[in-house]
Amino acid sequence: MPKPFPPCPFQKLSPSQLKRDDRFFMQLAYNQALEAWHLGEVPIGAVIVHEGTVIASAHNRVEASKDPTAHAEILAITQAAHALGDWRLNGTRLYVTKEPCPMCSGATVMSRIDTVIYGVKDPKMGCMGGAYPVQELPQLNHKVKTLPGIFEEECHELLQTFFALKRAN
């Protein structure tokens, strides 16, 4: 297998299990993003939590699987649905390092996720507040709550560095 390009200068995190708060779960999503980088993918990662337990962990795999739907969030949502045995993910929290794109923002609504917690805002493509708030469409049956800016600086630096190194080469 070819070496990932550019090589990843960041290290995986080992957040303390003593405080399983939003920052803790976002660090798990961040570790997933590093996995994506190691595979040469845009480094975005996601985890889904149900009653304090991680039921899904995934990262972007668009290039590896040659599938435009293989975003971290979509893969995590499918995993979570299998874990719960139901396509309705009520009561779950999705942690993702970057604000979801139009597709993934819509997926959080359709899958009835309770809350989407994201790291860095995406004013260009983000559809949970950055470019547009799809969760605020007036006639939706299900309202997704959003919580932006958790572990934001680190998530931002990760993406910024990835694209800077890509451009530099």
Add this chain to the structure above:
Amino acid sequence: MPKPFPPCPFQKLSPSQLKRDDRFFMQLAYNQALEAWHLGEVPIGAVIVHEGTVIASAHNRVEASKDPTAHAEILAITQAAHALGDWRLNGTRLYVTKEPCPMCSGATVMSRIDTVIYGVKDPKMGCMGGAYPVQELPQLNHKVKTLPGIFEEECHELLQTFFALKRAN
């Protein structure tokens, strides 16, 4: 396997191969929607066409696969990407019996589909003009064209009948 409920009162179509126009391909999507009904799913179907050839056909499978991402369009997009060996679906046309939901509308943007042709508008959840036009977000790299209202009456009757029969029981 339990019988589909309610039973489907519509017949599959056999459109003439002599005129492979938008109406022709939408009838193939309609046949996919009937397949969904036979499985007890909300009857929505999709096909993707590249250079006049159908490269993907799929229908809604949310209930059967217990996966909220298993909409006709998402499944068809994954199939089409595999068929082309590339996640970028430039030059393809997606035919779908109902206006795409927030997730699927976003997926058409992210997968760089050329044109989305849909049957019936969805003013509540449709994100290609009905409730919101996601393809018109100002900063998108890729602009998806839309063509609503093809084979609209039949697609509308199909969905309307499905929900009426569901409610009646």
